[in-house]
Amino acid sequence: MGVLLQFPEYVTFRTRTNERKGKIVAVPAEPSAIEAEDLSPIEAISEAIATVHSALEGDLLSKIIEQPPVFLERLVLRLLTRMGYGGLAGDGIHLGGPHDAGLDGLIRLDTLGLDVVYVQAKRYTDQAVGRPEIQAFVGALHGAQASRGVFITTNRFTQDARTYADRVNARLVLIDGQQLARLMIEYDCGVVTQESFTLKQLDENFFGEP
Known part of the structure; x- marks a missing residue:
């Protein structure tokens, strides 16, 4: 979560989620802004990446239009x-x-x-x-x-x-x-990878070996 909170878009996502928990919502929550507690870690990361990439799409088109x-x-x-x-x-x-x-x-x-x-x-x-x-x-x-x-x-x-x-x-x-x-x-055209993470999970086969 510490990594995800580095992205302003994800901070906005969490802020909207917290506002829905009994407080007055200043900005109408979108259907995609579901309760953070209902998200698995993988779902939370996927949601954050999708949000960041959505903003990146707009940035890419703006840069292209600025060019000849x-x-x-x-x-x-x-x-x-x-x-x-x-x-x-x-x-x-x-x-x-x-x-x-x-x-x-x-x-x-x-x-x-x-x-x-x-x-x-x-x-x-x-x-x-x-x-x-x-x-x-x-x-x-x-x-x-x-x-x-x-x-x-x-x-x-x-x-x-x-x-x-x-x-x-x-x-x-x-x-x-x-x-x-x-x-x-x-296809990594005009973009660079900002961060890369390896997500690991329990290997059930390892503990099932005789």
Whole structure:
């Protein structure tokens, strides 16, 4: 608990929990703020990590938006490489520029480049990606004689855009800002490990040996 209390987000979580124990609650408690006494140590740690990571997602997106658009284009290629794409070479090719034909980069899935995934990245703050942008991306894929693409944005996709992406012949993956931040955390892209702990438990097999 001493370690968990080092995180301001967890302190807030505990404060809300204590306020619910008979005192006036200044801030309405969220459903996730359950009694701390009802949590096992593993559950408490998981709750704290989830809270910290939720705040980190927002910080990551803020940092990305502060950067020029080309930063996001290169970032998504690095992220896809860390996720295991890129074949044996393990790298991507940045295509973004004035004459990129609507394609910001590509990832080769094999060493010969026979299977390729093209990438489009949009650094949007208050604008959702709609169907026209997805249609333009599909057209760019056809122009490159490709059938696979990943469209990533720092904002979100409209429902019309997602519906269209599901219906076209090309295999499209849409990744919004929240998903992007979560993938960056999961695959250690743009983040570092602050602390690492080993949780141990009783080995019943050890005491059951003759």
